[in-house]
Amino acid sequence: MFGKTFAGSPRRQRFLGNRREVQPRLEAAKMMDRLTLLPAELLDPKYGVMSSPLLPTLASKFSNLLVDPWESQAALSVLLAYYGLSCVSTIGLRQEPTFGNEKLITTPIAFDFSHNDHRMAQYLMWGHVLKAVDALVDLLQQLDYLGDPALGKMWDRSLIYVATDFGRDKTRPAKAESWGTGHSLNNGTLIVSPLLKGNRVFGGIEPTTCETYGFDGSTGDSTPGLNCSEGHIYSAIAQALDIEFPERIDMSALLA
Known part of the structure; x- marks a missing residue:
């Protein structure tokens, strides 16, 4: 009855198309066995699913892989790229606290910790x-x-972008012993890649306001008064x- 009622529905057609064409390809690629992060002792043999061949390698770097969603996301992103299933992965911290091995792994609400104990939360989250x-x-x-060893290492083609949604106002009100800070778009960006000039800070900080300013993308020269937008980072x-894309800004000063 449902099929008859919604016979012409685009969503139903996509669902059926995926089940008919995509799902068999996924099964043939054995992606479940390639991407499964659970060790063999935690897998029920009746389902016929195997642990990823790279699980021992990943577990050697991510010690909390089974209890920390942040580490499991990172491990899965490596597998997706290694097997050519994705060219980009986005991973993110959770807003609730994570506990494992009888200790707190991450604070709640990421870096803010409900607007209390910022320094301790920042220390813990940046370390994490x-x-x-x-x-x-x-x-x-x-x-x-x-x-494929003939193609070189994955790192030779990789770029890690540590994103953030906002910064904080920096100015202290006159004679204030304690004060709050508002959200601010003024912030910095961390990018790690062999494709870029490493160990460099581009732009600068205005000493009277403690806010950052941008730089010339073609020369790398700090440019007070210039705000580098999302378009600069994307470019x-x-x-x-x-x-390539038509509106790309020249940022060649960052390239290795």
């Missing part, structure tokens, strides 16, 4: 973020691109990965 980034770099340097990433 950069530990995963460090593990990703190690794995990408270790693994062959698409599993830098696209140019590093050799992706």
Whole structure:
């Protein structure tokens, strides 16, 4: 009855098309066995699913793989790229706390921790973020691109972008002993890649306001008063990965 009622529905047609064409290809590619992060002892044999062949390698870098969603996302992103199933992955921190091995792994609400204890939350969260980034770099340097030694290492073609949604106002009100800070679009961006000039800070900080300013994308010269927008960052990433688009801003100063 449902099929008759919605026979012409585009959504139903897409669903049937996926079930008829895409699902068999997914089964033939054995992606479940390639992407499964559970060890063999936690898998029910009756389903016929195997652990990923790369699980021991991933577990050596991500010690909380089974309890920390952040680490499991990072591990899965490596598998998706290694097997050629995705050219880009987005992973993100959760807003609720994560516990594992009888200890707190991440604070709730990411870096804010409900607007209390910012310094401790920042310390814990940055450590958590950069530990995963460090593990990703190690794995990408270790693994062959698409599993083929002739193609070089995955890291040779990789770029890690640590994104953030907002910064904070920096100015302290006159004579204030304590004060709050509002959201601010003024912020910095961390990009790690062999395709870019490493160990560099582009732009600068205005000492009277403690806010950042941008730089000339073609020369790298700091430019007080210039705000680099999302378009500048997007262009830098696209140019590093050799992706053309009509509105791309020249950011060649960042390229290795």
